[in-house]
Amino acid sequence: MGNLIKFQVESGLAEISMVAVSVKALCVHFKLSELMGYQIALCVDEMMNNITEHNFQFEKGKQIEVCLGFNEENLEIELSYLGPPMPEQDPPILDYDPTDTPNLPERGFGLYLIHQIMDELKCNHENGLTTIYMRREIPC
Numbered sequence: 001m002g003n004l005i006k007f008q009v010e011s012g013l014a015e016i017s018m019v020a021v022s023v024k025a026l027c028v029h030f031k032l033s034e035l036m037g038y039q040i041a042l043c044v045d046e047m048m049n050n051i052t053e054h055n056f057q058f059e060k061g062k063q064i065e066v067c068l069g070f071n072e073e074n075l076e077i078e079l080s081y082l083g084p085p086m087p088e089q090d091p092p093i094l095d096y097d098p099t100d101t102p103n104l105p106e107r108g109f110g111l112y113l114i115h116q117i118m119d120e121l122k123c124n125h126e127n128g129l130t131t132i133y134m135r136r137e138i139p140c
Helices: 015-027 034-055 110-118
Strands: 003-010 063-070 074-082 120-124 129-137
Touching: 003 015, 003 034, 015 034, 015 063, 034 063, 034 110, 034 129
Parallel strands: none
Antiparallel strands: 003 063, 063 074, 074 129, 120 129
């Protein structure tokens, strides 16, 4: 993974916000564009929110390890936690009428954005540990 940074945070909305800010700052430090830094932070924020909501049911105090790796070609992110994997599903397709505001969908946007922004997304579950891997190619 090249330059590697790891840290561990507890589940909770305030902690997730701190991770997103940290990820964006690290992207800027490694000379990624402001837009790419924002997009990567958004993906990490959305995935951590999904873990907190769907796997931890908003229970505070659960641990999530965040690992970021940078090299000339890729940015790799691993989010690891003790617990069941995210349910497998096909990449979401957003099919809605944006002018029909009372009936706009309230779910699925985060995973949709992650699939649009990242070049690779996969989940591994082994011995009770779930690791979500996301990779984004870095343009030259």
